[in-house]
Amino acid sequence: MMRRRHKKSRRGCLECKRRHIKCDETRPRCINCATVERDCSFPPTSEGGESVVSPSTRTSPSGSINGLHLDAVFTELPRFSPLAELHPRVDMVHMELLHHYLTEEGTIFPPMVGMPLAITMRHALREPYLMYQVLALSAHHLSILRPLQEQFYRNTAIQLQTHAVTLFNNIDLGYFDSSFTNRIPVFIFSSVLGFHTLCDTLSHRDDYFPTSLARFMRCLHLHRGVHNSTAGHWEDIQGSELKPVIDAGLEWYNVRGVGPECGDIQQRILSSGLNPQELEATQKALDLLQAVFDGRPAVFDERPSSVTHIHALFNWTTMLVPPFVSMLDAGRPEALAVLGYYFLALHHCRDAWMVGDSGQFLLRSVADYLGPDWSAWMEPPLQMLNELSAESATTPIFLEGLEMARKMDLSHPVQADAARIAEIHLAAMDSNPLLHAQFPSPGSLEGLGSFLASHTASQLSSCAPAEELAAKQTAAVPEIGILVARDPDSGSITGFAKFASPRHPEKDGKIEEMEGLYKRAAGCRRDLLEGYASIAEDAMNRLFGDRPCYQLSFVCIDPVYQGRGAGSLLTRSVLDMAAADGLPVYIESTPVAVPMYKKLGFNALGSFEIEIPQRGGLTGGTSGVYKETCMVWYP
CATH class of the missing domain: 4.10.240.10 (Zn(2)-C6 fungal-type DNA-binding domain)
Incomplete structure (x- = not known):
């Protein structure tokens, strides 16, 4: 119409x-x-x-701060949607992101060594553009830690970053010249924005290397904006709160590498015919990389020095001198070969949350792009990459590209675990809009928690006692359709999977018990509960039929432990059981989880949807559509 x-x-x-x-x-x-x-x-x-536009917020035509050309670069950043308001309403998502950054800043943003968190927060509270960028980086980090909510946090990160850039571009640039103190938040903003853009660059997998190079150069120029924001103010810096950060950078800049990793390319550069300025700049870039190789960087280096290896690696782009940057901009093969060694150094830091397998992907990409004429230059870093891969082949660090902080132990739960399983269920599902549509009041959620605990305890009451379970922890199949992952140090349950199969039938009394709960829970939306159950059942009958299968109903991980591989580990264990029985596995997945299940081998059959009210509404007023995708895995 x-x-x-x-x-x-x-x-x-x-x-x-x-x-x-x-x-x-x-x-x-x-x-x-x-x-x-x-x-x-x-x-x-x-x-x-x-x-x-108010004169106080009109953007200068030059769009620069002593050469910090932001407009030209910011137009290349991802855009989520046009922004009508400069200050959107603050909500609980923003509070979550702020709390996450305050508690995890050392992990989220390693390059800012020497800058106390209090300084960043003081300027961020005064300069909204900086606050929005800090929250954007926090959201990007959560998109990695919480794969089931990846799309939500990734979109939130793009929205917040766009807000930050819009606010910055609407500031009168003369404001920054009125006082050096006004440039400090610009320095921090350039650092956070540049690092966030690098994280985005490392998450992309472009088959065409020039596209990857263009992304990398955009974040390189953004990150180098820290120089322009402080240019001509050296004396001011020495007396400001930026001094520890600048001193840490100088400490690393003056380091000289001594190891053999860059020896081959150092010799080739000497005989490559570069002019004196290019030669000096390229050797400096290699010196800084060799110092990183000398330290064999781990996720974080706990040396008493103010500079860590990962800090130096992610600040490498800011330490490059202009002649070498120009060579990169021009795509000079000698500079790209040096960049290949940078990607190898990234692979040494593959445990870091933002790196993963990006280093090896980019190194192989630049080697393929340079082709046979430059194969001699690229053979040493590729050989070192293969050696690293061989060393870690028996002890993989990543599961499905995500960092595993430590291996979780799978086990069978006992009756005493029921309350913890119910607690994790509510915490992990808190972001699901359907849950809050069906149980919109605190009383109804409390009733759901009580039911989950009592129903799980009833299921587990038929299991063998704990002392008998200890003797068969390696059994391939649990007694009922619940598996739990435990922290190997504390023994605490970090997540669980619930499923049903011909070997693990659900109790006949489950529906009657749940009906009793719905009648007792104040504010519970029975119409949405029954409506969802009917639509989901019809979709399964239509798309899959009534053939025997494993049906995976819940995989829930405590938010504190998300991103450590427990969810994939639990799901794979159910797949292994189904494979042993020769049966498929059927699931109904939210859109954000579909990519993860596809990585595990599931295929989409179709989808269904239901209209739900906004969170907090008890009756009427549908505000959106809730959708799930029906998927199946075959052994």
């Missing part, structure tokens, strides 16, 4: 412009916003009534 066009409202509120609807221009709050309880604000206007 064709939609009727409407006349544009040139002086309407920002919210109506964002929603692409006609505003009645009623001030201070238009009828559209008042009707749906939305924030309403209008852009500044001139005497003639036309919207204008």
Whole structure:
């Protein structure tokens, strides 16, 4: 059906412009916003009534701060959606991201060695563009740690980064020249933004290397903006709170490598015919890389020195001198060969959350791009890469590309574990909108938690006693359809998988028990519970039929332990049991989890959806569609 066009409202509120609807221009709050309880604000206007940009926020035509050309680079960053408001409403997601950054800053952002967290937060609270970028990096980190919610946090990171860049680009650049103190948050912003962009670059897998190189060069120039933000202010820096960071950088810049890793390319560079400036700049880049190789960087180096190897590796781009940067910009083969050694150094840091297998992928990509004429240059780093791969082949560090902090132990639960399993269930499913649509009130969620604990305890009551279980922990098949992963140090349960199969039938009384819960739980939406169950059952019958199978109903990991491989480990264990029985495995997956299940070998059959209300609404007012994908794995 064709939609009727409407006349544009040139002086309407920002919210109506964002929603692409006609505003009645009623001030201070238009009828559209008042009707749906939305924030309403209008852009500044001139005497003639036309919207204008305030002089205090007008962007300078040059778009630069002593050569820090941000506009040209920021236009290449990923965009999520146009932004109508400079300051979006702060919600609990922002609070989660801030808490995550405050508690995990050392892991999330290793390059900022020597900068106390309090300094970053003080400037971020005063300069919103910096705060939004900090939250964006925190969201990107959570997208890696929580694969089941990867798309949500990745989209959130893009939104917040776009907010940050928009705010920065609307600041009068003369503001930064009025005081050196005003440049400090720009220094931090350039560092965080450049590092975030590098993380994005490392997460991409482009088959065409020039595309990967273009991404890398964009983040290199962004990261090097820290120089431009402090250019001409050396005396000011020495008396400012940036001094520890600058001193840490100088400490590393003056290091000279002594190991053999870069020896071959050092000799080739000497006879390559580079002019004196290019030769000196290239040797400096190799010196810094050799110092990283000398340290054999781990995730973090606990030496008392103020500089860690991973800090130096991720700040390598800021330490390059201009002639070498120009060589990279021009795609000179000699510079690309040096970049290959940088990718090898990245592979040494593959335990870090943002690296994974990106180093080896990029090294092989640049070697293929340079081709046979430069194979002699690339043979040594490729040989070292193969040796590293052989060393780690028997003890893989990653599972499905994600860092495993430590191996989890799989075991059979006992009745005493029921309360912990229920606790993890509610915590892991907290971000699922369907859960809060079905159980929208605190009382109904509390009732659900009680039911999950009692029902699980009832299931586990038929299991063998703990002393008997200890003797058969290696049994391939659990007594009921529940497996748990445990922290090997504390023994605490970190996650669980629930499933049903011909060998693990669910109790006949389950439905009756759940019906009793629904009647007792205050505020529970029975219509959504029954509606979802009916739609899901119809979808399974339509797409898969009633053939025998394993049906994986829940894989839930404590948020504290997400990203450590427990979910994949539990799922693979169920797949192994199904394979032993020669049966397929059927699941209903949320959209964010579909990529993970595809990596494990599942194929999509189709999907179903149901309308649900917004979180917190008890009745009426559907606000969106909840969708799940039906998937199957065959042995």
